[in-house]
Amino acid sequence: MKAKYMVLVFCSLLLGGCWDRTEINDLAIVTAAAIDNEEEQKIRLSIQVFIPRELTSGQGGTGNGGGELTTVYSGTGLNISDAMSKVQAKLSRKIFWGHCKVYLFGEEAAKQGMAEHIDFLVRHPGPRNRAYLYVTRGKAKEGLAIKTVLERSTAEALREFASLHIGMAVTLIDYRNMLKSESEAVAVPMIENGSKLQTPAQIQTKSILIGTAVFKKDKMIGHISPKVTRGLMWLRNEVTEAAITIQPPHVKGIVSVMPSRSRVTLDPVIKNGKWSLLVKVDTEGDVVENGTLLNLMNPDLLSIVQKAVRDDIQARITYSLGTLQKGLKVDVANFAGAFHRKYPKEWEQNKDQWEKIYPEVDVRSQINVKIRRPGLISAPAGVPQEDVIKE
Amino acid sequence: MLEEGEKMQGNEKISAGQMGLLMYFAISASAVTVVPGITGKYAQNDLWLSPIWASLIGYVTVYIACRLHQLYPKQSIIQYSQTILGSFLGKVTSLFFIFFYLHLTGLIVRAYAEFVVGNFLTRTPISVVMISMVMVTALAVRGGVEVLGRTAQLFFFMFLIPVALMPTLLGSMKLQYLFPILEHGLKPTFLGAASPQAWFSEIFIMAYFLPLVSNQEKSMRAGMWSVFGTMMLLTIINVFILLVMGRQAGDFLYPVMVAFRYISVADFFQNLDSVVMGIWIIGLFQKISVFYYASVIGTSQLLGLRDYRPLVLPFGILVVIMGFWSIPDQLHVSAFDTFAFPFYGPLVQTVFPLLLLILAFWQKRGQASHAGRTALTDDTNS
Numbered sequence: 001m002k003a004k005y006m007v008l009v010f011c012s013l014l015l016g017g018c019w020d021r022t023e024i025n026d027l028a029i030v031t032a033a034a035i036d037n038e039e040e041q042k043i044r045l046s047i048q049v050f051i052p053r054e055l056t057s058g059q060g061g062t063g064n065g066g067g068e069l070t071t072v073y074s075g076t077g078l079n080i081s082d083a084m085s086k087v088q089a090k091l092s093r094k095i096f097w098g099h100c101k102v103y104l105f106g107e108e109a110a111k112q113g114m115a116e117h118i119d120f121l122v123r124h125p126g127p128r129n130r131a132y133l134y135v136t137r138g139k140a141k142e143g144l145a146i147k148t149v150l151e152r153s154t155a156e157a158l159r160e161f162a163s164l165h166i167g168m169a170v171t172l173i174d175y176r177n178m179l180k181s182e183s184e185a186v187a188v189p190m191i192e193n194g195s196k197l198q199t200p201a202q203i204q205t206k207s208i209l210i211g212t213a214v215f216k217k218d219k220m221i222g223h224i225s226p227k228v229t230r231g232l233m234w235l236r237n238e239v240t241e242a243a244i245t246i247q248p249p250h251v252k253g254i255v256s257v258m259p260s261r262s263r264v265t266l267d268p269v270i271k272n273g274k275w276s277l278l279v280k281v282d283t284e285g286d287v288v289e290n291g292t293l294l295n296l297m298n299p300d301l302l303s304i305v306q307k308a309v310r311d312d313i314q315a316r317i318t319y320s321l322g323t324l325q326k327g328l329k330v331d332v333a334n335f336a337g338a339f340h341r342k343y344p345k346e347w348e349q350n351k352d353q354w355e356k357i358y359p360e361v362d363v364r365s366q367i368n369v370k371i372r373r374p375g376l377i378s379a380p381a382g383v384p385q386e387d388v389i390k391e
Numbered sequence: 392m393l394e395e396g397e398k399m400q401g402n403e404k405i406s407a408g409q410m411g412l413l414m415y416f417a418i419s420a421s422a423v424t425v426v427p428g429i430t431g432k433y434a435q436n437d438l439w440l441s442p443i444w445a446s447l448i449g450y451v452t453v454y455i456a457c458r459l460h461q462l463y464p465k466q467s468i469i470q471y472s473q474t475i476l477g478s479f480l481g482k483v484t485s486l487f488f489i490f491f492y493l494h495l496t497g498l499i500v501r502a503y504a505e506f507v508v509g510n511f512l513t514r515t516p517i518s519v520v521m522i523s524m525v526m527v528t529a530l531a532v533r534g535g536v537e538v539l540g541r542t543a544q545l546f547f548f549m550f551l552i553p554v555a556l557m558p559t560l561l562g563s564m565k566l567q568y569l570f571p572i573l574e575h576g577l578k579p580t581f582l583g584a585a586s587p588q589a590w591f592s593e594i595f596i597m598a599y600f601l602p603l604v605s606n607q608e609k610s611m612r613a614g615m616w617s618v619f620g621t622m623m624l625l626t627i628i629n630v631f632i633l634l635v636m637g638r639q640a641g642d643f644l645y646p647v648m649v650a651f652r653y654i655s656v657a658d659f660f661q662n663l664d665s666v667v668m669g670i671w672i673i674g675l676f677q678k679i680s681v682f683y684y685a686s687v688i689g690t691s692q693l694l695g696l697r698d699y700r701p702l703v704l705p706f707g708i709l710v711v712i713m714g715f716w717s718i719p720d721q722l723h724v725s726a727f728d729t730f731a732f733p734f735y736g737p738l739v740q741t742v743f744p745l746l747l748l749i750l751a752f753w754q755k756r757g758q759a760s761h762a763g764r765t766a767l768t769d770d771t772n773s
Contacts, residue, residue, distance in 0.1 A: 125510055130655050177637045341570040
């Protein structure tokens, strides 16, 4: 009797698991996918797939050095799933989305609207919400052909870029959060046209990231430069690592400060029907380069530098608001959310008017910079002792 | 084999703590997967408040179940409903309860299978997922209530592993999603509580387990604690998914799954969904076996059988069939959870027992005033 049950249990264990059994050598592991618009309402899906043979060949074998680790397949269809089945027809293995870390969207596809594509990525059980989104200049397919010197694949390189926070890093969840936020404005980092980044020489001199694509709802309406992006990242409280290089007033030479910790809060005020917003920045950092003659161990001299850093951050924020608020008129910093959280009633009454209110919001900033450490040396390192200004 | 057969259901005992854990699984195992999504649809960013309102019905239900049990110790609801309502009405009621739990067990199995097939085993026929689960639970139910109690103790800490994994997403959490709190007043949070309160009312299933508890005096406390524990778990999970996903939490069918999929520590500790999934399957195994056990033991009491074990396998078949008959697809699972169950569940599991309790009090009082003058042996408060 007992033995009978045991047999049944083991059967159920085996049956439950084996139906969807997929061996790793039956899978085509997608590392990145690119989506482009084509003529006649069609889209092109291109996937970058690992070539497992190269991975297993090991040391000293045949595959080292020049061998490609990934290859690109593509197909066209009415939407992603349709295109995917066309791609599948060209592949001997089953497409596996679980390791796809990067989705690239061509500029044209982004301008036509990403709604359908995003729906697929969220609805299909394969793709992961942790994957990063990028918009590419030109065709996204060419983005997959970008040769990387350090990383195994384009996908890996772009994922590393995202974790460095040099530009914005937007996952699928972040994208949907921005889309569902009060402002309905989305920002997705943008990368250079892939055809311009083919040889190692081109990659070593040009940067991949070229700012940010800005969306209203699901349609891309503009592109902002890396400089504006930096200001936007300050407003979104996303700055982690980037040196601020300033020239203190009335002093010869420049100083670089590396902010180590920054906190940005948006403090909205509605007074007499006038909407204004105070951007509060608290940042601390270390001096990493001192090209002046100032000895920064002196608090008075340090405060000159602090003030210059403060003015620089202010200028960055003002500069990027000039583009975002007055130019493109998109609220990617989600000021609307800040107003909503503090003034839910006023927001409820005025949310339909936000498009009109936003460009008129008076933004001021209150920036608090603390330079905690002068680096590893006190006096300027590269000049004789007597030239250093101590007071 | 002989020992098993001789072990009568009356001889088996569990502790109040074990019963509390069983009840904890019976509510929370399936609640954590689907309820946050339903709550999020209504309560938006206040979804973490809803379980608190919803748990109120749980406390009331525990109270009703325990009072009924105090009035009729050693009897389950199948038996005392016949005492209260008379033989015929009582039997009809019992039959209704048995069908209710049979149907519910089928629904839970189906919802579990929809979850597994929708997220993981996309090409596996749903019947395989359902049948394999029912087979495992059938073994547990045949093992008896002591087995259920022990497995609950064993699995409880495993079931808390997902909670322990939550801090790994601290980096992706944004506190600002909590605000503005109560933007549209309390009403959305009450609407959001409609679905979880149906889950909380499920704790009435403890009425089947109360006669088997060895330390009776602690059973009400254990029931209250399991309602409280479930409330805390749901609140924590709702806060967690809100902080990670913001207002899109309500868009997903299984938001908690999405949140756990999002975990990535240092780029290698990731794709934890299968771990979390495994733990939930354990929880659902407990839940299904509790409901399965209740429908089987209820039937055996109605039919006056000495042993419930012969009923286990036939009921397993019925459970799978119920899972197919009641619901054609995932949409209907969601629709049932959102619109029907919030009324159906509490009506059968809280309001109806409350009526029974009122009737029982009334009867006992009548008996007491009749008999009180002649005999002092009447035990109203036993």
